[in-house]
Amino acid sequence: MKKTIYISIFFVLLISFSITSCFKNQPLDTDITRYSNIDDVVNPPDSFQLVYSLNTYNNYLAIIEFETNAVWEIERMSAPGFNTVWVERSIGEDNPQLEIISAQNDTYFIGFAGEVQYNLWANRSSGDETYSTLLLQFTKQEDVDYESFTPKI
16 A cells, blocks of 8 residues: 555656646747856847856856947846946956946946957845846847947956
């Protein structure tokens, strides 16, 4: 009798996990491409999202390289006011850091040079678990002239 119960429980769990995994790769509600900070982002589309999973209070790195010079809008889509994001060039002697998202700032416009690798760092400053996933949306500003725009990094 116990063997039958164990086998039944096993099959119920197996079916439950199978059904759950079927929905894992369902498309997002939006057509915007979404990247993880774990993977390098090279030549992203004109609109994309970057997801950080901030499980601890460490600094988390995302590496991004854009194809051409352009001005980008970066907007925080989650975890309002409890995360900080800053950017720097990956290579070079003088790599100033520029804070782009903070408790006071949810949206930032910045000029990125093409074919340059950038480090985007994020950290978590709240103990609340609901703020551990940080979603940033990047939108290329086609109507803004890169050459005359500031700030650039």
